[in-house]
Amino acid sequence: MNFFKKIPVCLANLLFPIKVYGKENIPKDGAVCVCNHFSFIDSAYIRALFKDDVYFLGKKEVFKNKFAGWILRCYGGIPIDRESPDIKSLFTATKVVKEGYKLVIFPEGTRNKTGTNELQQIKGGSAVFAVKAKRPIVPMMILHKARLFKRNALIIGEPFYLEDYYSKKLTADVVDEMDEFVRQKMIEQQKILFTLIAKKKK
Numbered sequence: 001m002n003f004f005k006k007i008p009v010c011l012a013n014l015l016f017p018i019k020v021y022g023k024e025n026i027p028k029d030g031a032v033c034v035c036n037h038f039s040f041i042d043s044a045y046i047r048a049l050f051k052d053d054v055y056f057l058g059k060k061e062v063f064k065n066k067f068a069g070w071i072l073r074c075y076g077g078i079p080i081d082r083e084s085p086d087i088k089s090l091f092t093a094t095k096v097v098k099e100g101y102k103l104v105i106f107p108e109g110t111r112n113k114t115g116t117n118e119l120q121q122i123k124g125g126s127a128v129f130a131v132k133a134k135r136p137i138v139p140m141m142i143l144h145k146a147r148l149f150k151r152n153a154l155i156i157g158e159p160f161y162l163e164d165y166y167s168k169k170l171t172a173d174v175v176d177e178m179d180e181f182v183r184q185k186m187i188e189q190q191k192i193l194f195t196l197i198a199k200k201k202k
Contacts, residue, residue, distance in 0.1 A: 033046070033054075036106070055093070
């Protein structure tokens with residue numbers, strides 16, 4: 001990550017500190033990383049962790065502003081229409097995973113504004129990219145919404161493959177099935193994170 005890219009990322013992590021668990025689970029090769037989503041700070045957490053080895057999949061609406069779109073692309077943003085993904089976006093996202101990069105997806109589709117830590121329903125077929133690229137999925141969970149000068153926590157789970165789906169036709173029902181499997185893996189990591197935090201408080 002060059003100097004100018006480091007400044008906002010380092011500033012965000014200084015103002016919103018975070019403890020990361022499971023760094024040893026980060027694959028050296030390409031992978032699809034799925035994470036819950038509370039605010040724009042979440043991207044800074046992950047960007048600092050992966051440096052230049054990462055791309056983010058984001059809804060196309062946030063790229064419409066020319067300046068914002070330029071910034072997002074500088075930090076590895078790939079725009080996609082979540083309702084009707086175009087071939088170019090799907091190809092680009094799958095390609096970066098095949099080439100050995102991490103593709104980060106917030107599969108809830110939008111920020112969690114419920115006021116709870118509960119993982120929302122997953123949509124958008126995040127698992128499809130992992131299946132198409134034949135790369136692992138890395139489940140990640142952030143403890144809660146970032147708070148100024150309050151330490152947050154992020155857990156990185158063990159990578160897993162969806163090999164049983166490699167030869168299947170990815171119909172809507174199959175994609176929904178994969179998404180639910182991914183969601184359960186994320187919930188498992190959330191439970192582990194809650195346990196770690198509870199033990200630390202004792």
